[in-house]
Every structure is written in C-alpha cells, then in structure tokens.
Amino acid sequence: MSDAPELPSESEPRDDDLLAEVAATDAPEVRFSPLHDVHVAAGASFTDFAGWQMPVRYSSDLQEHHAVRQAAGLFDLSHMAEIAVVGPEAGAFLDHALAGTLSSIAIGRAKYSLLLAEAGGIVDDLVVYRLDEHDFLVVANAGNREAAFAALAQRAHGFDVTVDDESDDTALIAIQGPESAGVLDELITSDRLAPDEPLSELRYYRALQGTFDDVPVLLARTGYTGEDGFELYIDVDDAPALWQALAEAGAPRGVVPAGLASRDTLRLEAGMPLYGHELGLDTKPAQAGLGRVVDLGKDVFVGRDAVEPAEGARVLVGLALEGRRAARAEYPVLDDSGAEVGVVTSGALSPTLGHPVAMAYVDPSASAVGTTLGVDVRGTTIPATVVALPFYKRS
Structure with a gap:
C-alpha cells in the first residue's frame, strides 16, 4: 500500500454524499442496552436516545447529580459506538480521517478528536484509544454511529487498514466521581478486576487492558462529568455481572446508578459540548472553542481546506x-x-x-x-x- 490514500474516482461516493445517504435512511428499530433488565429491576425511567431506550433517571435527577459530585454515579453508556481501526497504516489513516494527529499518541493513551466533513463542519466528536502499535479504538456518539462509521469506512480507501463497527458486541459502563477509584480498588482486592498495570498508575486520558472475572475488559480513565472517573468496555454478555459488582462495591461508599438527565447537567457544568447542541455539521471547531483539537500542521486531512469559520x-x-x-x-x-x-x-x-x-x-x-x-x-x-x-x- 502507498503512504497516501488513493482519491475516490468521480463515480465513487464522496464523503458528504455518504453522510447525506445515512441521514436519509429510515429510523432504526428501538434498541435496548444489554443492561436493560437490570435497569428495569432498579426502577429506572426510560427515554428514547438515538433510537435506544436508556435510563433517564432512577430516583431523582438532583440526587444522582449530587452523588456524582460527592461520591460516584454508575452510568450505562452501552448506546455509544465502538469502531475498531486495525492495520499497519492505522495511525496514518486516522491522521488523514480526523482533525488531530493520532499516529503520535503512545500505546495506552487516549485522545479527543473531531471527525470533520469536507466542508469543515463537525460530523462527530470522538475519543480515540491506542491499544497497540497498529490497533486503535474509536468511540463515537450513539446518534452518529452510522454517519461516523460510513465516513471512516469511506476514508479508509487506499490505506492498509480495516474499519469494523463493534458496537453491538461491546457494552460500556462508566463510574464517575471521587469514590470511583476506591470502588475499582475493591474489585481488584477481591480478585475480580485485574488490570495489566496498577490502577494507581493510570492517569487521566489513559487506558489499561485487563480482565474482569477472567474475561477481557478495557479500563479507561475518561469521562463526561467533570469528575475523576473510569469507563469500562466489556463484552455485552458480561456487562450485567460487571454492573452488579460495581454497584455492590460502591453502595457502602454512596455510589448510585445515574441516568442521562444527571449526565446532562454534569457535562453542562463542566462546559463539555454535546453533539446536536453545541456541535454539528454547521459548526466549525474554532467556533466551539475546539480549535486546539485541529492540527493545522498536517498537510492533509479531510476538512482541512474549509476548517476556518x-x-x-x-x-x-x-x-x-x-x-x-x-x-x-x-x-x-x-x-x-x-x-x-x-x-x-x-x-x-x-x-x-x-x-x-x-x-x-x-x-x-x-x-x-x-x-x-x-x-x-x-x-x-x-x-x-x-x-x-x-x-x-x-x-
């Protein structure tokens, strides 16, 4: 494979054409989290979010919000999209496809980035994890799963890389708040959670691989609440056991399950943008205060010529x-x-x-x-x- 991607021919769909096709598709069937039965048993109220039935609250928005600030909250984020990018040119591909430089981040690091349209607007904001030399995980917003995957798959043309949507096989559980590290330490002490390196060495925007009850888990020190916290990626079949373990270990520390309503007020207080509100195809990164995310030092990336507002x-x-x-x-x-x-x-x-x-x-x-x-x-x-x-x- 060459170092530079081949440009699509006139007969091939352009990036913006693909986005338009995705937007025009019929609404998907209602989706349920692999933890749906757990939430029902806990008395959750549900709301539709990007075609998913997700918990909006369990008790009260205020109680769950304050629990995250003072102790910790347990969030089901299994509606998020997980896209695997693997291959010898994975780093170079992501440098081309995204606004930031991903090829330079170290193994075990995470980086916030933007997926731009050719016209410079924001298709989605993403978190990218480097799991190995040629192995990256791109996490996209639930409402942009199809658009993000379509754009990445199209942009992979000419690179020695595979782009796979692993969302249906992956559950995501977040624990956020000052007690979150203590809860994970409880699971480590009880030999249920085994990160590959000590949890104390896991800094913000880094990730560790490991196991939970002998099944693979990715443990990331990332979040969307303005608090210290962790996000755990695990196979959907093992998600209920992990949720239950976190809930039981966290209960004596004041940890409660928390829904999307409190997550929204938490991220708002932390000044974190939400796609569809602060971000969109009609928004340029610099307008949203995200100019620092765009690496204008790169010669070529999708959207570069139109990124300035x-x-x-x-x-x-x-x-x-x-x-x-x-x-x-x-x-x-x-x-x-x-x-x-x-x-x-x-x-x-x-x-x-x-x-x-x-x-x-x-x-x-x-x-x-x-x-x-x-x-x-x-x-x-x-x-x-x-x-x-x-x-x-x-x-």
Whole structure:
C-alpha cells in the first residue's frame, strides 16, 4: 500500500454524499442496552436516545447529580459506538480521517478528536484509544454511529487498514466521581478486576487492558462529568455481572446508578459540548472553542481546506443567569438594546452552583467575559453575564 490514500474516482461516493445517504435512511428499530433488565429491576425511567431506550433517571435527577459530585454515579453508556481501526497504516489513516494527529499518541493513551466533513463542519466528536502499535479504538456518539462509521469506512480507501463497527458486541459502563477509584480498588482486592498495570498508575486520558472475572475488559480513565472517573468496555454478555459488582462495591461508599438527565447537567457544568447542541455539521471547531483539537500542521486531512469559520461567525460562550429560571436550547440571547445577538444551545439550573447556567453561540462582539446580556425566557428577559468555561471544575 502507498503512504497516501488513493482519491475516490468521480463515480465513487464522496464523503458528504455518504453522510447525506445515512441521514436519509429510515429510523432504526428501538434498541435496548444489554443492561436493560437490570435497569428495569432498579426502577429506572426510560427515554428514547438515538433510537435506544436508556435510563433517564432512577430516583431523582438532583440526587444522582449530587452523588456524582460527592461520591460516584454508575452510568450505562452501552448506546455509544465502538469502531475498531486495525492495520499497519492505522495511525496514518486516522491522521488523514480526523482533525488531530493520532499516529503520535503512545500505546495506552487516549485522545479527543473531531471527525470533520469536507466542508469543515463537525460530523462527530470522538475519543480515540491506542491499544497497540497498529490497533486503535474509536468511540463515537450513539446518534452518529452510522454517519461516523460510513465516513471512516469511506476514508479508509487506499490505506492498509480495516474499519469494523463493534458496537453491538461491546457494552460500556462508566463510574464517575471521587469514590470511583476506591470502588475499582475493591474489585481488584477481591480478585475480580485485574488490570495489566496498577490502577494507581493510570492517569487521566489513559487506558489499561485487563480482565474482569477472567474475561477481557478495557479500563479507561475518561469521562463526561467533570469528575475523576473510569469507563469500562466489556463484552455485552458480561456487562450485567460487571454492573452488579460495581454497584455492590460502591453502595457502602454512596455510589448510585445515574441516568442521562444527571449526565446532562454534569457535562453542562463542566462546559463539555454535546453533539446536536453545541456541535454539528454547521459548526466549525474554532467556533466551539475546539480549535486546539485541529492540527493545522498536517498537510492533509479531510476538512482541512474549509476548517476556518467565516469572519464574524458566532462563538460558544458560557452564561451565568440571575434568578432561578433556566434558559433552554433555542432561547434567544439579547444585548442591552434588546437586539438578538445569539442563541442558547444548552441550559439548566445548576445543581452544584445553585443558579442557572447556559452555553450559547453569540456574535463575537458579545463574547467577552463580563459582557452583560439577557436571555429571552418565554417572553421575559433574564439578565445574564458571559463567564469563562467551565462553570465547574473539580478541586
């Protein structure tokens, strides 16, 4: 194989054509997590998320949110997509396919990256793990599974690499919060969890392979809550036993199962973007504060020629609101004269901070920290101030 990919011929589908085809397909059948019966037994309430029936809460959103900040929460993330990229040119392929440089990360490291369309917009934001010299795991958002896999598979043309969607065979369980390491230590002490290296040596955005009850598990120190925590990848058939073990070891420490509602307020406080809200095909990375993720030092990658936003394009900011009324997605952001200068993408009454917070795209002239703005909350203008992200950072 050559070092550079072969370009598709005019008869082959272009990247954007493939994305359009994926978007036009019929909605998939309802999917259930391999832990669905466990959640039903625990009294979970469910919601549809990207075609999956997933727990939205077990008890209360607030209780689960505070548990993660103070102890730990147990999350089922089995709806996420896991895509294996394997082969002698896997690193070079990912450098071409993604906005970041993945070939240079060490074995056992993880890196946040972006999958861009040729027009420079964001197809998905991803976490990439390097498991071995020529073995990578790409984790995509559930709602973008088909689009991400289609784009990667098309971009693999000309590289000595295989791209396989392993999502249906993989479960993902996250434990997030200050007690999470202690819970895993309990399982290690009881000889149920056996990482290949000491857990104490696993730093943030790194991963270890190992076993749980003698079956393979990938243990990553990553997460989406703003807290220390771990994400564990395991075969779907072994997921219920792992969930039960984590729940039993965590119960004396105040660990509770947590649903998507608390995960959303946790990630919002941590200033983490959510695809479909802060990120999308009409968003360029620099607008979302993700310019650092894009390696413009690379000569070629998909989307490079169109990655820069237009002059005057709106940028993502944090807003702290007065009172108790939360701003929601699509609410207008106003300047002092009442003119619309932006739009809210995510908002909630922050359980940790005790006041409403929001993320919004605003005109550059209204983006400086300290700028006084307003949010139109159902006809009432609520005073808001531009603040630095994240809203919350663990001490």
